Amino acid sequence: MQAMELLLNRNSHPKLTEPVPRGLALERIYQAALRAPDHAGLTPWRFIEFSGKGLDALGEIFAEAQLQQQPGTDIEELNRLRMMPYRAPLLIAVVARIQEHPKVPVSEQLLSAGCAAHALLLAAEAEGFAGIWRSGWLCFDPHVKASLKLAAQDELVGFIYLGTPAGRRKQLPERQLADFVERWV
Numbered sequence: 239m240q241a242m243e244l245l246l247n248r249n250s251h252p253k254l255t256e257p258v259p260r261g262l263a264l265e266r267i268y269q270a271a272l273r274a275p276d277h278a279g280l281t282p283w284r285f286i287e288f289s290g291k292g293l294d295a296l297g298e299i300f301a302e303a304q305l306q307q308q309p310g311t312d313i314e315e316l317n318r319l320r321m322m323p324y325r326a327p328l329l330i331a332v333v334a335r336i337q338e339h340p341k342v343p344v345s346e347q348l349l350s351a352g353c354a355a356h357a358l359l360l361a362a363e364a365e366g367f368a369g370i371w372r373s374g375w376l377c378f379d380p381h382v383k384a385s386l387k388l389a390a391q392d393e394l395v396g397f398i399y400l401g402t403p404a405g406r407r408k409q410l411p412e413r414q415l416a417d418f419v420e421r422w423v
């Protein structure tokens with residue numbers, strides 16, 4: 239796929255199924271993320287991959303987080319949370335591994351991790367797959383963060399769900415440059 243075609247047409251897919259990227263394709267997807275812009279070479283990103291029984295384990299963490307927030311949560315809601323990771327057969331949690339640095343504030347490290355997440359999506363499309371970036375309260379929940387062994391200062395910037403699109407491709411929104419671009423000449 240041509241680079242500009244990819245950049246102009248990347249699209250999120252909420253419904254994802256097998257096959258998922260594996261082997262060399264998955265390695266290339268991660269390598270693309272490792273090319274995220276990175277002030278001072280801090281490499282402030284880590285990736286935690288979930289598939290198979292890993293999806294069960296993550297779903298259980300989500301249910302535990304809910305129970306800690308609301309101990310009376312009913313079983314239907316807990317089961318819904320347990321099933322959340324199954325919205326794709328492969329899920330990658332993108333972690334911003336925050337470090338203290340005299341020239342690189344936390345915001346820049348978060349942005350770098352966001353770029354890595356975007357690169358995962360773009361590279362997945364380039365390899366013939368699709369994905370969607372999801373977050374929600376679970377990304378900010380202390381129990382989820384502790385269970386995934388994030389340090390206190392780290393942030394979970396999102397979950398990248400990956401697979402093969404099921405269903406029709408969404409239409410791309412029409413956007414006018416004039417609404418977003420100001421030119422000083």
Ligand SMILES: Cc1cc2nc3c(=O)[nH]c(=O)nc-3n(C[C@H](O)[C@H](O)[C@H](O)COP(=O)(O)O)c2cc1C
Binds near residue numbers: 370
């Ligand atoms: C940081 C971040 C978090 C997001 N979290 C969610 C989410 O929890 N649920 C969701 O449906 N979309 C979420 N989105 C939006 C989708 O990933 C996607 O960008 C959106 O549906 C628009 O589709 P498009 O990427 O094809 O333009 C998030 C996007 C970002 C950048």
